[in-house]
Amino acid sequence: MKLTIYGAARQVTGSMHLLQVGQYKILIDCGLDYEKEHNIHINEDFGFRPEEIDVVILTHAHIDHSGNLPTLVRMGFNGQILCTPPTADLTELLLMDSVSIFLQKAQKGNRHRRKHKHSAGGPQPLYLQKHVMDTVERFVTIGFNKPFKITGDIELTFIPAGHLLGAASVVLKVNDEGTEKTVAFTGDIGRKNYPVLNDPQPLPPVDYIVSEATYGGRFHTKDKTVQQTLEEIIDKVCVKEQGRLIIPAFSIGRTQSLVFVLNKIFSSGALPPVKVFVDSPMASMATSIYRKHHNQVNPEAQEFYNTQGDEFEFDNLTYVETLKDSRQVSNYYEPCIIISSAGMLEGGRIQDHLFYNIQNYYCTILFIGYCAKGTLGYRLLRGDPIVHIKDRDLAVYATIKQTDVLSAHGDHEDLLNNIKVQDPAKLRAVYLVHGEMSSMQELSNSLETGGYKAIIPEKGVSYEL
Template identity: 85%
Template sequence: MKLSIHGAARQVTGSMHLLQVGQYKILIDCGLDYEKDHNLQVNENFNFKPEDIDVVILTHAHIDHSGNLPILVRMGFNGQILCTPPTADLTELLLMDSVNIFLQKSQKSHRNRRHKHQRSSGPQPLYLQKHVMDTVERFVTIGFNKPFRITGDIELTFIQAGHLLGAAAAILRVTEDGVEKSIAFTGDIGRKNYPVLNDPEMLPQVDYVVSESTYGGRNHTKGQSVEEALMETIDKVCVKEQGRLIIPAFSIGRTQSLVFALNKIFSSGKLPPVRVFVDSPMATRATSLYRKFHNLVNPEAQEFYNKQGDEFDFDNLTYVESLKDSKQVSNYYEPCIIISSAGMLEGGRIQDHLFYNIQNYYCTILFIGYCAKGTLGYRLLRGDPIVHIKDRDLSVYATIKKTDVLSAHGDHEDLMNNIKSQDANKLKGVYLVHGEESSMQALADDLEAEGYRVTIPEKDMVYEL
């Protein structure tokens, strides 16, 4: 077998790994690299021929794992894309949203160039709706823990990763020249006791592991539950200060977990009622998919549903649909919570809410997830006193806060435990991807101290397994 890491090598986004078994080529994930947001066209530069790929395995729906699939299809890939049923539906939602974002950026660039009387064309959309539909037609869905034979010599099993509804680690068992080999691709590893999602399953014993390392060297805050952390902030911002709390959240995954946590808080009467707006049409559609695949949510969410009803709906909660209604939220002057996408602030309705509230002393912006370098979210968290939003430079007077209680990534301890489920004498190698270089090094150091053989791959390097 040959392994090459074509994305998320010594960085977080753009997961893309190629496993070659003889002449058969398997691509595991095909994500968008948006750490080079100024030049998204780099995503068209594959270091292999798309038409040579035989099959794609998709671990989960997030764009940094799925967002390059339509380009792969547009440039010649014509095989199957294997994933779980929720991943197929959620990926379609996210890819369609990406098309809208590309078109908006292209139109904005075109307007700016016309204003400056420039003739050269701006960046073209990486793909269009047609390419997404061509991609979706290639999905073949496989349930968890149901071995699927890709070829006579290659078997795939998905196990729950806990990071997102439908998220999976991919376990491949291969017979090559009469020798059996096995390799696990963790995708993104979730954490235990996370709202709505099941705990990640431990990996079975394999020969090689390709592991994410997002939180290498960092542990999540201990001793405070999701509800306790949210209650503390809501009580201060919305109850005591009578202000507004804006929470940028990814429409798929983070929003559903956040809504369930708020449902538990307010239905228990632990805080006075506060109006909650979920301002993201995609979050509304994604929530309907969480209801569709309700058999895959965790036992706590299922029990809540059986006893108290829909975990994604409660009094004072409004799902905002139209753009007109979204603008009306800005005119709501009572204390409120606004949940809107996108989580890194690079597009979507969240930018409108920031535009009208970034200079509001009685507003708090609470980040609940990772923000990649170069994004507006990253700049706010860095403490920039002035930020550029919707063609204007605005001073930051709102309070900027961050909590990791709703991070859907396992921390350093979780990553270590996931690998330590493997016998160090039997595991032949660990390859770290999907993390900043410092995070990878911190994780590698601790794994090597435990006797594991660790590699931090360079992009496009080929490793013989």
């Protein structure tokens, strides 16, 4: 049995891991590599032949785990894609949105070439809607904690991982030439007591773990709850300063958790009413999927629904649908909260809100998630005094803030605890992926101190298990 890390090796995005059992090839995740954003077609270089992959297992819907699936299908993959039911529904939304972003960038590039009288044609989108539909047709859904036979020698079980509705860790029980071996792929590990989502479930005993390391060496703020943190920021920005708070948030996952917390704040009377705009059609569609799979939200959200009604609806909350209505939000001069995607500011309506507010001294932009290197969000958090938005260089006068209380990733302690349930004498190795090199090294050091063998794989290097 052989493991090869083809994505998220010593970086955060582009998760893609190949497990080969004899001649049978299993791909775990097939994510888009954001750190190659300058040339998305580098994502076509898989490092293996797509038609040789027998099956894909998808841990969750986020684009850095699912976003290259249509490319895989377009280039010859012809097998099934196994995932949980919420993951199938949410992934379809995200992949369709990716097509829109690709097309917008291609059109922008064409306009630039015409303006500068370049005759050469620009790069085409990585994939189109028909490739997404071909991909969606391959989804086969499996519930949590229900062993599923992929072949006579390979059994799959999805373990709840928190992080996002439907997110799973993958446990594969393999008969490798008469020897039983168990390999776990954590996907992205969530946090305990996260709004809307259930807590991650511990992994069963395994022989090998491929673990994410996003927050290795970093610890989340624990002195305040999500609600307390948001109450303080909203009180300062919207109540005392009468300004506007812009929150870039992923339409799927982060927005639903954020809306639920705002619902609790305003329905309890903890703060005076403030207008809230959720400006993302995809967020509205994702919220419908959360309602569809309401049996998988956490007990707190279910109890709120049973006693107070829909956790994703409240007075003064408006889901903005049309582009015309989105533009009208800029003409709303009362204090307000604008939640819009994308979370890393790469595309989406959030760029319009930034364009009109980045030079507004009474605006605060609050980041509630990770921003990968090379993204506009990363540049703002880095403190760049001037940023390029919608073909213009704009000075940054708005206040830039960040909080990790709504990060859906477990921190260093959470990652360690996810592995420490394993007996170090029986767990043969932990392979660290999906993290910056410094984060992986910190987590590796802590694991080795605890008696575990930790490996930080290089991209494309194979390991015999």
